[in-house]
Amino acid sequence: MSEAAPITEEANLRLAPGVMLRQDRTRGSWVLMAPERVLVLDEIALEVVRACAQGKASVSEGIDALSQSFDAPRSDITSDVLDLLTDLRNRGFLVS
Amino acid sequence: MTVMTGTKPLACGVGGGLEPPLAILAELTHRCPLACPYCSNPLELEAQSRELDTATWKRVLDEAAEMGVLQVHFSGGEPLLRRDIEELITHASGAGLYVNLITSAAALDRARIERLRDAGLHHIQISFQDTEAKEADRIAGFPSGHERKLKAAREVVAAGVALTVNAVIQRSNIDHAEAFIDLALELGAGRIEIANVQYYGWALLNRPALMPTREQLIRMDEKIRARLPSLKGRLVVDYVVPDYYARRPKACMGGWGRRFMNITPSGKVLPCHAAETIPNLAFETVKDRSLAEIWTDGPAFAAYRGTAWMPEPCQGCEFKEVDWGGCRCQALAIAGDASATDPICERSDKHALVAELAERDSTAGQAITYRGYVTRK
Numbered sequence: 001m002s003e004a005a006p007i008t009e010e011a012n013l014r015l016a017p018g019v020m021l022r023q024d025r026t027r028g029s030w031v032l033m034a035p036e037r038v039l040v041l042d043e044i045a046l047e048v049v050r051a052c053a054q055g056k057a058s059v060s061e062g063i064d065a066l067s068q069s070f071d072a073p074r075s076d077i078t079s080d081v082l083d084l085l086t087d088l089r090n091r092g093f094l095v096s
Numbered sequence: 097m098t099v100m101t102g103t104k105p106l107a108c109g110v111g112g113g114l115e116p117p118l119a120i121l122a123e124l125t126h127r128c129p130l131a132c133p134y135c136s137n138p139l140e141l142e143a144q145s146r147e148l149d150t151a152t153w154k155r156v157l158d159e160a161a162e163m164g165v166l167q168v169h170f171s172g173g174e175p176l177l178r179r180d181i182e183e184l185i186t187h188a189s190g191a192g193l194y195v196n197l198i199t200s201a202a203a204l205d206r207a208r209i210e211r212l213r214d215a216g217l218h219h220i221q222i223s224f225q226d227t228e229a230k231e232a233d234r235i236a237g238f239p240s241g242h243e244r245k246l247k248a249a250r251e252v253v254a255a256g257v258a259l260t261v262n263a264v265i266q267r268s269n270i271d272h273a274e275a276f277i278d279l280a281l282e283l284g285a286g287r288i289e290i291a292n293v294q295y296y297g298w299a300l301l302n303r304p305a306l307m308p309t310r311e312q313l314i315r316m317d318e319k320i321r322a323r324l325p326s327l328k329g330r331l332v333v334d335y336v337v338p339d340y341y342a343r344r345p346k347a348c349m350g351g352w353g354r355r356f357m358n359i360t361p362s363g364k365v366l367p368c369h370a371a372e373t374i375p376n377l378a379f380e381t382v383k384d385r386s387l388a389e390i391w392t393d394g395p396a397f398a399a400y401r402g403t404a405w406m407p408e409p410c411q412g413c414e415f416k417e418v419d420w421g422g423c424r425c426q427a428l429a430i431a432g433d434a435s436a437t438d439p440i441c442e443r444s445d446k447h448a449l450v451a452e453l454a455e456r457d458s459t460a461g462q463a464i465t466y467r468g469y470v471t472r473k
């Protein structure tokens with residue numbers, strides 16, 4: 001089997017089983033918590049996860065929302081968002 | 097436990113620039129129906145009468161969450177033998193901790209899994225001794241154990257709880273390392289730990305029965321590495337390369353007193369689960385002081401924290417804040433001195449000894465000694 005295909009706009013993503021989005025009050029950051037792993041999210045990664053990976057909207061809808069809230073043209077952000085989501089999926093934090 | 101390179105480093109602290117630990121391992125009991133010869137529990141197992149009570153564990157969990165610990169691993173022995181396990185899970189989860197259960201799954205049915213899930217459990221880790229039942233049961237010293245584990249693992253996934261397959265690799269099963277990956281995929285696990293035995297506690301005693309040969313390791317390593325790319329996005333693989341044939345040590349526990357606390361059944365707070373093998377270290381218990389106080393300046397944590405304690409060649413080495421000088425317990429076990437450079441390191445003057453030991457033990461053919469309260473032969 002070859003590597004899993006990159007995430008596209010049509011995908012529906014959610015947090016993988018056992019993964020939790022949580023605020024780490026002590027260290028003042030948001031983290032994705034998974035078995036034996038903690039991923040510290042920066043502000044942008046946090047917004048991307050919230051918009052595109054909570055199982056509520058498709059990735060495409062998520063990008064629409066991000067484009068509005070960051071006041072950035074959709075075409076400017078799409079490939080960065082997809083790259084980030086693909087990376088998180090490859091590392092087991094998200095599933096489609 | 098890994099913290100991944102987000103874009104922000106984890107900052108802040110308990111005081112004095114010291115970060116709080118990320119995880120605690122709560123060894124609720126040393127009791128266990130299995131008798132694995134590589135068990136990392138100490139040779140002197142703690143009796144049930146000495147175990148901490150429910151109220152004390154709850155206080156400890158609160159203290160952990162309060163100081164910034166993110167994850168608790170309930171372990172043992174077999175943590176499901178504690179009658180209060182559901183209550184402790186509820187408490188930990190309520191305190192905001194990510195809750196992991198490390199179990200042999202020898203007595204884990206669907207109803208129990210659902211109770212654990214509803215109590216707030218996030219993840220279950222089940223250890224497997226082999227991919228073939230007969231061999232697995234021989235290693236665990238527990239007839240029909242493998243069958244039960246498989247059944248439990250399927251129920252875990254069906255109940256919607258995240259599963260890790262923990263494959264404990266040693267000489268008799270190392271040629272099945274790839275089959276373990278297939279097993280994890282087949283069971284629907286999200287993650288596998290391919291963990292070569294670490295030689296402490298019972299495993300050290302059994303090293304001549306467990307140590308793989310260099311050829312076996314090379315073969316396994318090639319196979320696993322070839323599989324990794326295809327597993328991306330399907331199965332998270334934590335692959336712990338065996339120490340004894342390595343040239344550089346691992347950052348044991350992410351560095352002594354930097355990430356992790358281990359609490360024994362009777363409440364002793366250790367920097368790593370094998371720390372009690374080191375003579376002249378004084379361990380405090382959760383009855384003496386709060387977790388945060390013990391973490392901040394407890395003598396056992398201070399002893400090898402940071403780099404000040406390091407001898408040469410570590411002291412002048414560019415990797416000293418990468419591997420933190422390796423493992424203290426291994427330095428003790430092999431070099432006879434807990435504050436020596438980990439002899440796994442090729443810069444240690446004792447490094448040749450490691451290869452010698454490994455080669456000798458890997459062909460020793462010694463019978464295994466099962467773990468137990470009374471040593472069985």
Ligand code: SF4
Nearest residue numbers: 128130132135173200
């Ligand atoms: S390693 Fe085996 S004997 Fe030791 S606690 Fe785990 S299941 Fe029990």
Ligand code: SF4
Nearest residue numbers: 410413415416421441
């Ligand atoms: S000399 Fe010490 S610090 Fe340097 S690589 Fe070896 S163990 Fe690590």
